Amino acid sequence: MKEIIITNEEKLLIYSVVKGSGVSMTLIQSKKRDREIAIARNILGYLLRTKLKCKQQRAADIINTSHCSIVVYLKNWHDNYKYYPEYKKCYDKILILYESNYYNINLKMDLVRAQITDIEKTLKKLKKEIHY
Numbered sequence: 051m052k053e054i055i056i057t058n059e060e061k062l063l064i065y066s067v068v069k070g071s072g073v074s075m076t077l078i079q080s081k082k083r084d085r086e087i088a089i090a091r092n093i094l095g096y097l098l099r100t101k102l103k104c105k106q107q108r109a110a111d112i113i114n115t116s117h118c119s120i121v122v123y124l125k126n127w128h129d130n131y132k133y134y135p136e137y138k139k140c141y142d143k144i145l146i147l148y149e150s151n152y153y154n155i156n157l158k159m160d161l162v163r164a165q166i167t168d169i170e171k172t173l174k175k176l177k178k179e180i181h182y
Contacts, residue, residue: 054111055172058164059102062157063148064112067094070144079114089140091115092130095123097148 056064068075071090078091091113098109099120106117113119130137151157 058161058168062151063097066148067144070147071140089137092123093141093144095120096127099124
């Protein structure tokens with residue numbers, strides 16, 4: 051799995067999915083196909099694209115899957131939500147958790163501070179790579 055820098059907004063979404071689904075990020079990124087893991091992986095991929103507007107490949111890199119899987123998550127979301135009660139319950143729980151955390155003003159300030167730190171780290175890394 052390639053190393054990628056996860057933004058703080060992505061971390062917040064990942065935290066919400068992990069807490070809401072009860073599935074660790076390690077399991078979400080694994081190739082396991084157990085129902086709970088697959089649901090959490092599917093929801094994370096869907097939310098990365100719809101809430102955070104990640105590109106398909108970026109979402110796929112975070113989840114450690116193919117960009118084609120992200121396409122399938124988006125295509126199947128409506129049917130999964132409508133006809134699969136376990137999926138709907140998990141999705142609703144994750145979305146409530148994510149939105150309640152995101153709209154907490156103190157958390158937003160921490161998020162901004164953490165994003166500044168991430169940008170500084172990224173700049174340092176890029177400077178090293180170009181021998182600046």
